[in-house]
Amino acid sequence: MSSRPLEATAPVVEVATAAATTDRGGGDAAARPRGQARTRVGRALVVAALCALTVVFVYPFLWLVSASFKPRTEVFDNKLIPETFTFQNYIDVWDRAPMLLWLGNTVLVTVLAAVAVTLSSSLVAWGFAYFRFPGRDGLFYLVLATMMLPGAVTMVPTFLIWNSLGQVNTLTPLWAGNLFGSAFYIFLLRQFFLGLPRQVFEAARIDGAGNWAIFWRIALPLTKPALVVTLLFEFQASWTDLMRPLIYLRDSDKFTIPRGLKALVDQFGFGGNWQWEILVTASVIVTVPMIIMFFLGQRHFIEGIATTGLKG
Structure with missing residues (x-):
């Protein structure tokens, strides 16, 4: 039931x-x-x-490009599509200023500065990341502390050093200082080196590789994204640097692009005859190489920013 x-x-x-x-x-x-x-x-x-x-x-860059194709009377009309389209500004800017010479000086200084600071900073960063020695952390903190110093503090002593070496009015002071590395790039690259597996380097040492071979053949290829970030950062900083050319350069045939633009502003802008179409056209010529550099290294740049600093 x-x-x-x-x-x-x-x-x-x-x-x-x-x-x-x-x-x-x-x-x-x-x-x-x-x-x-x-x-x-x-x-x-x-x-x-x-x-x-x-x-x-x-928008500012689009406005700049648009203004470079306008006559003088229409430069500031705030229209992205010029009413009067002309290429004459690009012809005039090459006739009135040695743009090709200034571009050559800038490319030389920028490449030397970027390569020098990348190699020197990577060497110092590798030393702080791989080798273990007494006082390593304290010395590293001392290097980082140099970033606290404003550039104005070392400007006069640095000028006196280059003046005593007879390098004023030459391109050498614009890049040679990078042979001693940069605290910011040392920190950036050290963080990336710390993220690499140490077992790889120990295995290479067992196989008979020396310190230089481990650094050059193993560590550097593995840090390619971080190296590209360093190159792009320094390329942009050197390409747009105006302070050092203003201090060290005297002759116009040694001007870099930023120093040349300053001369054009003095000649055609404030205090000059107000030919702003020449200035905006020169600005476009200066800006385009940086855009090209970013697009060429965009993938490595983003990868380096995303992976750097994951391990401290």
């Missing part, structure tokens, strides 16, 4: 369970469109914000 009620109850339990499952699935199905709608709205807001920021950052 006791088994019959149980048998009669079983179908009821199964029906109740199925109903509950159906209700739960229906609830999930009802909640799913709402969640997807919120996700779409969030993505749309993010895309809209990115588009707005893109316009904010890109």
Whole structure:
């Protein structure tokens, strides 16, 4: 007699369970469109914000390019599409200023500065990351402390050193200081070296590799993204540097691009004859190489920024 009620109850339990499952699935199905709608709205807001920021950052350059194709009377009309389209500004800027000579000086200084600081900083960073010796951390903190010094503090002593060496009015002071490394790049590269597996270097040492071989053949190839970041940072810093050319350069045939633009501002801008179309055209010529450099190293640049500093 006791088994019959149980048998009669079983179908009821199964029906109740199925109903509950159906209700739960229906609830999930009802909640799913709402969640997807919120996700779409969030993505749309993010895309809209990115588009707005893109316009904010890109508009000045677009205005600059547009103004370079306008005559003098229309430079400041704030129209992205010129009413009077002309290439004469690009012809005039090469006639009125030795742009090719200034570009050559800038390329020479920039390449030497970028390569010098990358190699020297990577050597020092490798020493701090790989070798273990007494006082290593204290010495590293001392190197980092040099970043606290404003450039104005060392400007006069550095000038006196280069003047005593007879290098004033030459391009040497614009890049040779990078042979001694940079505290910021040393920190950047050290963090990347610390993220490399030490077992790889120990295995190379067992195979007979020396310190230089380990650094040159193993460590440097593994840190390619960080090296590209360092090169791009220093390339941009040297390409746009105005302070040191103002201090050390006297003759116009030794000017770099920033120093040459300053001379053009003095000649055609404030205090000159207000030929702003020449200035904006020269600015476009100066800016384009940096954009090309960024696009060439964009993948490595982003990879280096994403991976540097993961281990401290």
